[in-house]
Amino acid sequence: MAEVSLICKRTVISTKPVQPGKFCALSALDRLMEHNYLHVVFYYQSTMERNPGELTKKLRETVAEMLSAFPIITGRLFKTPEGHWTIKCNDAGMRMVEARAKGSVEKWLQNLDRGKELQLVHWEEMFHKPYFWSTFYVKVTEFEEGGIAIGLSCTHLLSDPPCATMLIKAWADMTLGGKMITPPLFHPLPGRRPGNTNTNHEPYMELIDHYKSFIEKPAPVFNTKQVTILLAFDDEMVKRCITRIAPIESNRTPFEALAALFWVVVSKVKGTKGGLTNMSICLDMRNVLGLDRGFFGNCMVYNKVNGEGIEGHELCKAANAIKEVVGKMDADGIMDLIEWLKERNYQDLPWMNGYDLICVNLEAVDSYSAIFEDNARPLRVSYYIEPAVGEGQILILPPPVGGRNTFGRVVMITLPEDEVNKLLEDALIQEFSPTVLMGLNKMHSSTSL
Known part of the structure; x- marks a missing residue:
């Protein structure tokens, strides 16, 4: 059987x-x-x-x-x-x-x-x-x-x-x-806010150019076996990671810290020279666009993070690059992208996760409030954005206990098998000793590295 x-x-x-x-x-x-x-x-x-x-x-x-x-x-x-x-x-x-x-x-x-x-x-x-x-x-x-x-x-x-x-x-x-607490809402994406119709407005071309580059690329090749691992970082681990990146600054977020950590380590295991490997961050823009929690439709937006000239040990510079791009993704910039896409009306559509290393911020997903029976929260929740092609994926998720109100996070990484082995053995990852929840046939068996 x-x-x-x-x-x-x-x-x-x-x-x-x-x-x-x-x-x-x-x-x-x-x-x-x-x-x-x-x-x-x-x-x-x-x-x-x-x-x-x-x-x-x-x-x-x-x-x-x-x-x-x-x-x-x-x-x-x-x-x-x-x-x-x-x-x-x-x-x-x-x-x-x-x-x-x-x-x-x-x-x-x-x-x-x-x-x-x-x-x-x-x-x-x-x-x-x-x-x-x-x-x-x-x-x-x-x-x-x-x-x-x-x-x-x-x-x-x-x-x-x-x-x-x-x-x-x-x-x-x-x-x-017997009752839906947050029923879905089906409506179009919002238009520009009243008063934001400046004829001299300069669109956010970095975001538009990033999408244009995806649209112009050929279909990716599906020829590499991909492996997914799941690593849990508790509060103290993430706080240490933030301190390691910015000992003086206290305004670093868990996403910036963990995204920088894995961007640097994945670049190292891939042998990238002259900077860090090409990475796109993917962020939920519902709050930025003022959408209700019940909005049903795609609102995750990708943007390039430039790793040129950043050395493999420069976690602070990697985090700064991520923070800068996140800060630029405001409502006007997202509306620029939506209007540009509508005007072009593309028929040949891109593989949005088929080229760069993708880092997706899913900290705000409300996974652990999906309770079917009294006192039975989910033990664990996994997400896959398929097909798994390109340079790999990093998904940053809330932890099972404490949710997004804590610093703890779960990170789901998908890479070619040989790169996963190198990642788990990397000194930077071992420094923070995350718990392996899912690995290569659980070779590390739910223990810390």
Whole structure:
């Protein structure tokens, strides 16, 4: 028997029919993500004894209730006369896969790697007839000795990681209390703020040029095996990292410190000369654009961080470069990008995570408030932005305990296998002794380096 056994795949439809003729338009930021897709895995302990399949049956019922607020999920992709994707909202439904796994969820987490974790999600590539293709999939895996894993997969065209998290939390809210605490809002990205229509306005060309460079590049080559590891940094580790970068300054953020640390170390293991390897940071712009927490759509924006001339030991300079770029990404700059993308109306879309080293700030995702049963917070949450190509990915996530109100963070790194080994052995990483939560077949077995 395989570790994970498929029981069935079904289509779940909303408990409320969708209004006929309803469409959900996609934004310029949505369309850029057409080539990418997401996997998210939530792990939970069992809070009570149940018969096999009992919890899955309950989740199947509550996901149907949750879907009544997400017509974009039960709809299907449709091309407009202008050649743009839109969603025709209907009752085609979402695919749900039910599975069983050996052992307990705790034992599963003790010996975990990328390949094993991805058994807990289900994904199907777009059909040649997109109108019949489900854009969202959930997989519910019950462990024979206790615990459950909920895997969500979806096209990045419709959802970024904060949206995917919002969906799981909405499902959890419906299961726990029968009411959605933060219902989704479907509306266009905002326009310029009143009064900001200066005809002499100079657009933020560094951001625009970064996107233009991606658009002009050929499709990446998929020929390197990628490995994902998960490292946990507690409060003291991150504070030491901040002090190591800026002993005098106290305004460094955990993201700046950890992004600088891994940018320097990854550049070292790649053997980059004359500076640090090309890196794009990816930030959630919802707060910057004044969007409500319930906004459903892509709002993660990429920008280049220049590492030319920064030596491999200069953590402070690396952090300064990251801080400078983050500071420049204001509402006007993001609106410049959105307007530029709308004007160009590109048909050949880029692979947004297919070239540079990508560092994604997901500190603000509300993963650990997705509670399906009383007193059962997620044990762990993993995110994958796929396909895993290019120079690699660094995802900076909140920790299971304390959340974003602490300095502690979890860092998920995806790199070629030989580079992961070098990274784990690097003196800078070993200096902070993070706990390995997931590695190369857990060769470090949940211990500190």
